[in-house]
Every structure is written in structure tokens, then in C-alpha cells.
Amino acid sequence: MHSKQVQFHVQPGGCLKGEGRVAGDKSISHRSVMLGSIAEGVTHVKGWLEAEDALSTLAAFQAMGVKIERGGPGELTVHGVGLHGLKAPAGELYLGNSGTSMRLLSGLLSGQPFDTVLTGDESLSRRPMKRVTAPLRDMGAVIETTEAGTAPLRIKGGHQLKGMHYDMPVASAQVKSCLLLAGLYAEGETSVTEPAPTRDHTERMLQGFGYEVRRDGDKISVRSGGKLTACDIDVPADISSAAFFLVGASIAEGSDITLQHVGINPTRTGVIDILKLMGADIELLNPRTVGGEPVADLRVRSAKLKGIAIPEELVPLAIDEFPVLFVAAACAEGQTVLTGAEELRVKESDRIQVMADGLVALGIDAKPTPDGMVIQGGRLGSGRVNSRGDHRIAMSFSIAALRASGTIDIDDCANVNTSFPTFVSLAKNLGLNISVTE
Numbered sequence: 462m463h464s465k466q467v468q469f470h471v472q473p474g475g476c477l478k479g480e481g482r483v484a485g486d487k488s489i490s491h492r493s494v495m496l497g498s499i500a501e502g503v504t505h506v507k508g509w510l511e512a513e514d515a516l517s518t519l520a521a522f523q524a525m526g527v528k529i530e531r532g533g534p535g536e537l538t539v540h541g542v543g544l545h546g547l548k549a550p551a552g553e554l555y556l557g558n559s560g561t562s563m564r565l566l567s568g569l570l571s572g573q574p575f576d577t578v579l580t581g582d583e584s585l586s587r588r589p590m591k592r593v594t595a596p597l598r599d600m601g602a603v604i605e606t607t608e609a610g611t612a613p614l615r616i617k618g619g620h621q622l623k624g625m626h627y628d629m630p631v632a633s634a635q636v637k638s639c640l641l642l643a644g645l646y647a648e649g650e651t652s653v654t655e656p657a658p659t660r661d662h663t664e665r666m667l668q669g670f671g672y673e674v675r676r677d678g679d680k681i682s683v684r685s686g687g688k689l690t691a692c693d694i695d696v697p698a699d700i701s702s703a704a705f706f707l708v709g710a711s712i713a714e715g716s717d718i719t720l721q722h723v724g725i726n727p728t729r730t731g732v733i734d735i736l737k738l739m740g741a742d743i744e745l746l747n748p749r750t751v752g753g754e755p756v757a758d759l760r761v762r763s764a765k766l767k768g769i770a771i772p773e774e775l776v777p778l779a780i781d782e783f784p785v786l787f788v789a790a791a792c793a794e795g796q797t798v799l800t801g802a803e804e805l806r807v808k809e810s811d812r813i814q815v816m817a818d819g820l821v822a823l824g825i826d827a828k829p830t831p832d833g834m835v836i837q838g839g840r841l842g843s844g845r846v847n848s849r850g851d852h853r854i855a856m857s858f859s860i861a862a863l864r865a866s867g868t869i870d871i872d873d874c875a876n877v878n879t880s881f882p883t884f885v886s887l888a889k890n891l892g893l894n895i896s897v898t899e
């Protein structure tokens with residue numbers, strides 16, 4: 462656990478120039494450890510995200526008897542134990558700040574013969590888990606939670622799951638993935654329909670491991686009885702981490718950057734679509750497919766942004782990028798309106814309220830609504846904002862300094878290490894005048 466005392470201090474102005482590679486994709490990194498662990502054979506991973514969230518998943522599988530070796534930067538060797546080879550851990554599985562770890566593991570562990578207890582930090586212990594425990598119980602899982610339906614999750618092993626169809630009420634890749642992983646252990650077929658497309662890394666990676674996944678329109682299904690065969694995984698750079706620099710280079714006059722090897726899976730590129738609708742200048746160079754995932758280098762040059770009404774169908778495709786998109790909106794000419802994004806209220810923080818508070822503190826007219834925000838583009842001032850321990854908010858306000866009139870000081874930034882530990886050094890290399898105190 463780490464201190465809340467980490468502060469970022471960012472001097473105003475400047476622009477971003479040069480090339481760089483942001484940290485590995487967090488969603489794909491989690492899944493590489495999970496699927497590699499339950500595969501047969503040895504899986505080699507490169508480009509893996511060495512950050513606290515992914516390390517929580519890694520530690521959980523090590524605690525369940527999987528041998529995972531860490532090589533050079535971003536390299537993992539996962540000695541798979543097969544679908545039925547996990548062992549009872551000696552203690553609780555502590556998953557830190559990571560919603561993805563907890564929700565995906567709840568599905569995978571409901572099908573095991575042993576008990577597990579999943580715990581997390583203060584933020585993760587507040588986040589809603591009924592969205593996974595309710596359908597898992599319908600499949601026959603036995604899980605105890607707090608009265609509020611939150612962690613710790615006490616999962617009782619040894620209950621045979623039964624496949625079922627689930628019509629997901631929220632567009633959530635974590636819920637979808639949880640149920641597909643439970644489906645590997647459930648009798649017959651398990652299927653889900655999603656109300657809107659969400660990231661499909663689980664489906665792609667299961668197929669990469671030779672496991673059949675069917676998609677029929679918005680319905681995705683798996684059957685138990687198959688096996689996963691080890692494979693090599695090349696994790697692209699995370700578009701959610703790239704997003705800070707896509708916005709930074711767009712809003713800071715004179716910027717011209719290229720971000721290498723960024724994952725551009727169409728279920729993740731909402732941020733590019735939204736920024737382009739706002740007038741951003743983003744080019745996709747050298748598009749290619751790496752290990753079943755599309756990748757490109759992204760060149761971004763500064764542009765005059767304008768406010769827009771964000772199309773609701775893009776919301777799940779940019780769900781983690783709204784904190785920094787709100788900064789883009791604050792720097793755009795005119796009004797930006799976001800609706801249909803109530804999910805933002807149950808992330809690591811209430812990202813609607815916390816971002817509105819910070820923007821208002823910096824002099825921007827930002828009005829939170831139950832499911833989004835209305836932002837008038839304006840002049841960013843200076844001052845002190847609190848990230849409330851939310852990594853994406855700390856990084857978003859750092860980027861805002863490129864257009865601020867004075868220094869921005871940001872409190873409670875330690876959790877940047879959950880997704881993007883190299884943020885400060887890369888930001889400095891590209892031209893952001895940022896320093897850290899502890």
C-alpha cells in the first residue's frame with residue numbers, strides 16, 4: 462500500500478514533441494496472465510504492463526501455484542497448469558485497486574474446487590460487485606459479499622456451475638469476461654448479449670489460445686470441455702495511456718508527437734473518434750496486426766478543437782478516456798456535452814464529480830449531470846486539485862497544465878502506478894514540465 466502524499470506539480474505551457482511508447486495495455490496484460498495460467502504449456506508474453514494492477518493479477522495466480530517468471534522489461538514466462546491445475550491459495554487474494562482483476566477472477570474462481578477470498582483497497586472495496594455476483598449465483602456459484610454487495614468476495618469452491626444465457630444490463634467488458642471465464646467451467650453453453658459493443662480482448666485471446674468462442678450478432682458464447690493451448694503474446698501499448706498524450710498534443714500549440722505500437726482494436730478507439738469529431742489531427746501510421754490485435758503508430762499534431770455532443774454509442778468504446786476528454790473539452794471552443802456515461806460514477810473514483818470539481822477549481826464552467834457533464838470551453842487557470850486516488854484523474858490534470866495560466870498541483874497521485882508507472886518520465890521526455898514530491 463502506498464502513501465496519499467504523492468503530489469504532481471506541473472508548470473504551465475509548452476508543447477509536446479518527439480516519439481515514445483506508452484505502457485503496455487492493461488486489459489490485455491491481465492488476460493495474458495489469467496489465460497496463460499489456465500492453458501497447457503508455456504506462454505511467453507512481451508510488452509506486458511509492469512504496473513500495480515497487472516501485478517495484482519500476477520500475484521494472485523502465483524498464490525494459486527502457477528510458476529510465472531519475470532524476464533527483461535515487459536517479459537513474462539507463464540507455466541500454464543491447465544484448466545484444472547490451480548491450487549488453493551494460502552490466504553486472501555489482495556487485488557489492490559484493480560476492478561478488472563476482481564471481476565474477471567470472480568468468474569474464473571467460481572468454477573474451482575477450492576475456496577477463495579478476494580479483497581481490495583479502499584476504492585475497490587466500494588465498487589459494485591453485484592453485477593458479477595448476481596449472474597454467477599444464477600449459474601450456481603456460491604459467493605458471499607458485504608450487505609452492500611461489495612468486496613470482500615468469499616467464493617466457495619466445489620459447486621458445479623451450469624451454463625446459462627445472460628442479457629447484460631450494462632455494457633461491461635468485465636461482466637462479459639467474468640461470465641465467459643465461468644463458462645469454461647460450467648456445464649453446457651454460457652452466453653451473454655451486450656447492450657453495446659465493449660472491448661473484446663477476452664474473446665480474441667481465448668481464440669488465440671485455441672478455445673472456440675462464438676459470436677452471433679451481439680451474442681457471445683463458449684462451451685465447457687475445451688482446453689487452452691499456450692501461445693506467445695505481444696501486448697500492444699495501451700490506447701488508454703496514449704489518450705493523455707493524444708489530448709496533450711492536440712491542445713498544446715506547436716505539438717507534434719508519434720506514439721509507437723498503440724493498440725487500435727475497434728472496441729477501444731472511441732477516444733480517437735471523439736477527438737477527431739472535435740477537430741483533432743491524428744494519423745494512424747503503419748497499421749498492422751500483432752498477435753490477433755490491431756496496432757498502429759499514432760501521429761498527433763496540435764489542432765483547434767471545438768465542442769461537440771459526444772455520440773452515446775462511442776461511450777463504451779472510450780469509457781476510461783473521459784477524464785482526459787473532459788480536459789480536451791475545457792480547451793475546446795464552445796460547449797461539449799456528454800450523456801449516457803453514468804458508469805463513470807463507479808470507477809476508481811466518481812469520475813464525473815471529481816473531474817468537475819477539479820475543472821471548476823481551475824476556472825472552467827463544468828456542470829456534472831447524473832450521466833455525464835456539460836463543459837464550456839474556456840481559459841484554464843491555475844491551482845490545486847485532488848485526484849482522489851484515481852490514476853486517470855491525476856494524469857488528466859497533469860495534461861491540462863499545457864494550457865493553464867499557472868502551475869497545477871495535484872494531490873494523491875500514487876495510484877498512477879496502477880496503470881502507467883512510466884507516465885512522468887515519458888511526459889517529461891515529450892516536453893511536459895512535471896515534477897513529483899512525496
Ligand SMILES: O=C(O)C1=C[C@@H](OP(=O)(O)O)[C@@H](O)[C@H](O)C1
Pocket residue numbers: 487488489561632633634635636638660780781804
Ligand atoms: O475488461 C476490462 O479490461 C476493462 C473494462 C472496463 O470496465 P467495465 O467492464 O466496468 O466497463 C474498463 O473501464 C476497465 O478499465 C477495463
Ligand SMILES: C=C(OP(=O)(O)O)C(=O)O
Pocket residue numbers: 487514558559560561562781808809853880
Ligand atoms: C476502470 C479502470 O480499471 P479497473 O476497473 O480495472 O479498476 C481504469 O483503469 O480506468
